[in-house]
Amino acid sequence: MCELLAMSAKLPTDISFSFTGFVERSGRTGPHKDGFGICFYEGKGVRLFKDHLPGCESPVASFLQGYPIKSTAVISHIRQANVGQISLENTHPFQREMCGRIWTFAHNGQMKIEDIPEPRHYRPVGQTDSEKLFCWLLGELRDSCNNQGRMRDHIDTLEKHCNRINQYGVSNIMMSDGDSIFVYCSTKLSWITRRAPFGKAHLTDADLTIDFAEVTTEDDVVTVIATQPLTDDETWHQMRPGESRIFEFGDCVQTRYGPEIIHHSHS
Amino acid sequence: MCELLAMSAKLPTDISFSFTGFVERSGRTGPHKDGFGICFYEGKGVRLFKDHLPGCESPVASFLQGYPIKSTAVISHIRQANVGQISLENTHPFQREMCGRIWTFAHNGQMKIEDIPEPRHYRPVGQTDSEKLFCWLLGELRDSCNNQGRMRDHIDTLEKHCNRINQYGVSNIMMSDGDSIFVYCSTKLSWITRRAPFGKAHLTDADLTIDFAEVTTEDDVVTVIATQPLTDDETWHQMRPGESRIFEFGDCVQTRYGPEIIHHSHS
16 A cells, blocks of 8 residues: 645645655655655646655655745655556656646555556556556546546546545545645545644654744645644544545635535635 | 757666756756756656756756666756746656657757647647647657557658658757657757767866766667767767657667668667
C-alpha cells in the first residue's frame, strides 16, 4: 500500500512543512520506500518531481525540502510497491492532458488489474493497477464531457466511476486538474483546513514545529489532505469510506457521501 | 528564438558537462533567459524538470548540475520568449503520452500560430506555437499509426510533416519516444558522437574541461546534439537545412536530406 498527500490553497503556498513529515514515512517512520513523487501546479503549468529511491534518501526530496515551491494545488505520493516493479514509470503521481489541462492522479489501493476496464484514449506507460485505473477513469471522463470543461463540471461522472471501482478492492484516490482537487476515500483519508487566526503545529513523523502565524497572511486558507494526519497537536477530519470531497483554492466546496451531497459556500 | 540540446547514449550517461555549458546561455552567455526545461528518460519512465527562471539563476538548474542523472535519452531547451508569456506552461520540453510511451518535444522556431493546423487528440495547455505544433504533429502520427508502435516505425510520416511545417517559418525540432531521438534541422543544429578512445573537451560557455576517458568505459557511445556546438576544441557536424536524423542509444541510425535516405549500421 502507499500513502497520499495533497494541498489546496487560496494563495500560492509552499508545502515544505507537510512534505517534510510525509517523506519521513518513505523509508524512515513508514515502509513506503519504493519511490515518491510530488506535483505542483503553478497556474496551468505543472512541475512533477519523482524518484524511485526512498523519499528519506532521495536527493530530489531533500532538494525540495529546502526549495519552497509556492502552489495552489499539490499532489504527492509515497509508494510501497505491490503491482509493478520499483521504477520511475511506476511512480505516482501520473499525468495526462485532457481539455488543454494537465490532470494528475495518485492512488493508494489494491485491486486485480484485470478487474479494471480497458482504457480508451490513454494508455499506461508502466505496469501498475493505479496507472491503468487513471487511464480508464480519464478516458471515461473525456468521453462523457466530449473533451470539454473542467473537473468541477463533471464531478458526478467521476464519483460514479470511483464508486464502481471501489467495489473491486481498496481504492483511495486523489486527482486534480489544477483548480480542483478531488479526493475519494475508500478506506482512509484525513484533512484539515487552516485559516486565520493561525496557530502552531508539530509533525508526527519528525520533531519539527511551525508557527503558521509567522509564515501566513490573514487571507491565507490552506487545506491539507493525507492518508494519515501529519501533525499530532491539531484536529484532523477523518473521511468515511465512500465519501468524496472537492477542494478548490483552500476550501472544501462539495462533500458527497452516498446519496447525500453538500455544497459548501465560503465567503 | 530558443536553443535546443539532446543526448542519445548507449549506456546510461549523465549530461552534467554539456548541461553546465548550455544553461550558461540561459541568461549569462546567451539571451535565452525566459525559462528552461530538461527531460531524462530512464527506461520508459521520465523525469522532467522545468523552471520559468533563467537557467543561470534557477535553483532547479543548479541542483541538476550537481546531481548527475544517468539516462540514455535527454532533451533540453532554453527559452527566449516570442509567442506566449513567461510561465511554466509555456516552458519546453512538452510531453504527451501516445502508444503507452511518453513523447517529448522541444522546438526552436518562429511561425504564425494560425498557420499550424488544429490538433486532434491532444490540446495545448499554454499559448506557444511550439506546443500547438507538437499537439498537431503527435495527433497526426497517432492517426497514421493507429496508436501503435514506436517512433522508429513512423519516421516517414514524422519527416513529411516536419517538411510541411518548415514552409511556414523556422522550425528546428527535437522529439523522442524514449528510444529514438529525432532531430529536424530547419536552420541550425550540430551534433557530435563521442566513443573510445575518449579525449578531453572544453566548454565554449564556461571555463570547464572534462577528460571523458576518466568518466567513461570502452563501451560508451554518446551523441550530443545542440543548436550550437557546446565545446570549442572538438569538431561538431553541422546539419543542413531540411536534414533530419534519428539517433538511438548513442548512434545515428538514419539520415535524410530531401529524397536521400542513408541507413547507418553500427556493429
